[in-house]
Amino acid sequence: MTAARHVAIIMDGNGRWAKKRLLPRALGHQRGVEAVRRVVRGAREMGLEALTLYAFSTENWRRPEEEVSDLMSLMKRFILSDLEEFAEAGVRLKIIGDYKAFKPDVVELVEKAIARTAENSGTTLAVALNYGSQDEIARAATKAAAKGPITPETISAELDTADLPPLDLLIRTSGEVRLSNFLLWQCAYAEMLFTDVLWPDFTAEHLREALEAFATRERRYGGR
């Protein structure tokens, strides 16, 4: 049995959660933030070294302006309301992706949050903001090439996730079975769990079950 060290989640289904209840999409995202809160607490209590969450992809800019702005204000509010609790609990915040393309107030808040938790050594919460995996790989390969020969190791060392443990488990909620340009390189040997649960309904218990199932799987990395 091997315990998972690093779990990543594609948090999908906020819109469908709201639609099913004839509620505005914004409320689905709001409930999605509550799921983030539960899962980060759970990850910390379960001793995960790293949790990576796909919060905003490079494709999400194509959503209506109002929805993009709702997501931004939810993220700001989440930092303002929850940062202290997580910082006290030893969580380190890290961002993957080009978050500097966001509005200056969001960038400033994110940077303060990173600085506030920089010395922490508990669970790393890596939030993917304006993130796209093909872009990340292209950037890493460019940097690796400038330093010497390109190998899987030299590329890995330049990825945004270079300081995180190898990805053990990728979870996607809401029944969609695709990677949507998330952690393509890091998924090379990761286990995958696709669940029909919509993200706002995802609980720490779902995470616990996923970790237990992971621990019983035998990973062979291509060997026998």
Ligand code: FPP
């Ligand atoms: C997918 O649901 C979800 C997103 C695009 C955004 C995820 C963001 C959050 C949960 C909130 C902010 C995050 C943090 C870290 C505070 P969807 O809208 O694609 O759902 P649908 O496919 O059912 O329409």
